[in-house]
Amino acid sequence: MEILDIGDVAERTGVAVSTLRYYDEIGLIASVGRRGLRRQFGPEAVWQIALIALGKKAGFSLDEIAGMFRANGTVDLPRPVLHGRADEIDRQIRDLTVLRDALRHVAECPAPSHLECPRFRKLLRVAGRRGKA
Amino acid sequence: MEILDIGDVAERTGVAVSTLRYYDEIGLIASVGRRGLRRQFGPEAVWQIALIALGKKAGFSLDEIAGMFRANGTVDLPRPVLHGRADEIDRQIRDLTVLRDALRHVAECPAPSHLECPRFRKLLRVAGRRGKA
DNA sequence: CTGCCACTTAAAGTCAACTTGAGGTCAAGC
DNA sequence: GCTTGACCTCAAGTTGACTTTAAGTGGCAG
Numbered sequence: 001m002e003i004l005d006i007g008d009v010a011e012r013t014g015v016a017v018s019t020l021r022y023y024d025e026i027g028l029i030a031s032v033g034r035r036g037l038r039r040q041f042g043p044e045a046v047w048q049i050a051l052i053a054l055g056k057k058a059g060f061s062l063d064e065i066a067g068m069f070r071a072n073g074t075v076d077l078p079r080p081v082l083h084g085r086a087d088e089i090d091r092q093i094r095d096l097t098v099l100r101d102a103l104r105h106v107a108e109c110p111a112p113s114h115l116e117c118p119r120f121r122k123l124l125r126v127a128g129r130r131g132k133a
Numbered sequence: 134m135e136i137l138d139i140g141d142v143a144e145r146t147g148v149a150v151s152t153l154r155y156y157d158e159i160g161l162i163a164s165v166g167r168r169g170l171r172r173q174f175g176p177e178a179v180w181q182i183a184l185i186a187l188g189k190k191a192g193f194s195l196d197e198i199a200g201m202f203r204a205n206g207t208v209d210l211p212r213p214v215l216h217g218r219a220d221e222i223d224r225q226i227r228d229l230t231v232l233r234d235a236l237r238h239v240a241e242c243p244a245p246s247h248l249e250c251p252r253f254r255k256l257l258r259v260a261g262r263r264g265k266a
Numbered sequence: 267c268t269g270c271c272a273c274t275t276a277a278a279g280t281c282a283a284c285t286t287g288a289g290g291t292c293a294a295g296c
Numbered sequence: 297g298c299t300t301g302a303c304c305t306c307a308a309g310t311t312g313a314c315t316t317t318a319a320g321t322g323g324c325a326g
Contacts, residue, residue, distance in 0.1 A: 005302085005303080016284085016285080017302090018285055018286080019284065022285090026283095035292095035303095036293065036303080036304090037291060037292070037304045038292085038302080038304075039303085051232075051235070051257065054228055054232050055232060057192060057225065058228060058229050058232055059190065059192035061282075061283090062282080063282090079240045079241075082236050083240055085236050086233045089229050089233040089236070092190065092191070092229060093226055093229050093230065093233070095190055096191050096222050096229070097226065100222040104215070104216065106215055107216055108212075138272085140272065140273075149314085149315080150272090151314070151316080152313085152314065155313075169273080169274090169323060170273065170274045170320095170321060171272080171273055171323090189313095194312075195312075195313070196312090
């Protein structure tokens with residue numbers, strides 16, 4: 001259970017084999033070797049891929065993700081860069097919170113048009129400010 | 134200042150004219166009319182587009198965003214659907230929090246390899262759980 | 267009335283992130 | 297030893313979200 005075939009990795013992560021090959025191709029993940037032609041991965045690949053999926057879901061491009069974590073799963077970026085990324089994510093969390101609140105509000109507010117509701121307008125103002133920045 | 138040319142909307146929102154035309158084409162926004170050939174928008178378009186930008190930044194597709202807000206800026210989806218969307222965003226916020234914490238941890242943790250650090254492994258476990266769901 | 271310029275359309279092009287397809291390889295089970 | 301099936305490569309195709317291009321239109325300043 002130390003070394004995994006690409007198919008095993010696919011099964012454990014829920015990521016398609018073709019996608020894993022693609023990630024390997026672009027250097028986002030790295031196989032530990034080959035058995036014949038077959039790529040073999042160490043068990044840490046599963047964690048790496050989970051992180052990649054997380055980053056993707058967070059709206060980061062594969063390039064940006066590659067900039068956060070190395071193919072071997074380690075990170076050796078300067079701290080300020082990492083903190084910068086974290087701050088970026090924090091901003092995104094705040095944006096999402098606005099969106100979520102807007103949605104929840106819309107689900108509950110009895111105003112005839114939401115554009116007339118002061119609470120909704122306030123949410124939109126926040127959205128506008130973020131948009132322009 | 135009631136009615137805006139597409140160029141004015143572009144300027145106020147920071148979104149390219151071609152993009153606005155594209156949004157119009159796919160029914161994501163709606164012009165209130167034309168002056169000659171020129172599309173005209175009401176001032177609410179600015180808020181709508183801010184919301185679209187917000188949703189995009191949050192990683193939603195234009196289709197998904199279209200499913201949240203109508204072209205005219207109002208919403209008339211059933212409440213459970215809206216709450217479902219909000220819950221989805223909540224999950225995403227939690228995911229982002231994991232990613233942010235992982236990043237911040239990596240920036241600070243002195244462990245030789247992060248894969249050996251128990252705190253990091255715990256973060257990854259959370260990531261793994263989310264990935265499979 | 268003329269020219270300008272921001273707009274118009276339709277179609278084609280671009281980019282990221284994959285997926286699909288055709289044809290090939292190899293280790294394992296029968 | 298032969299088949300099977302999961303893998304391989306390389307190229308081409310797909311999708312979403314736009315942007316670009318070419319050719320045209322029309323309101324307004326001079």
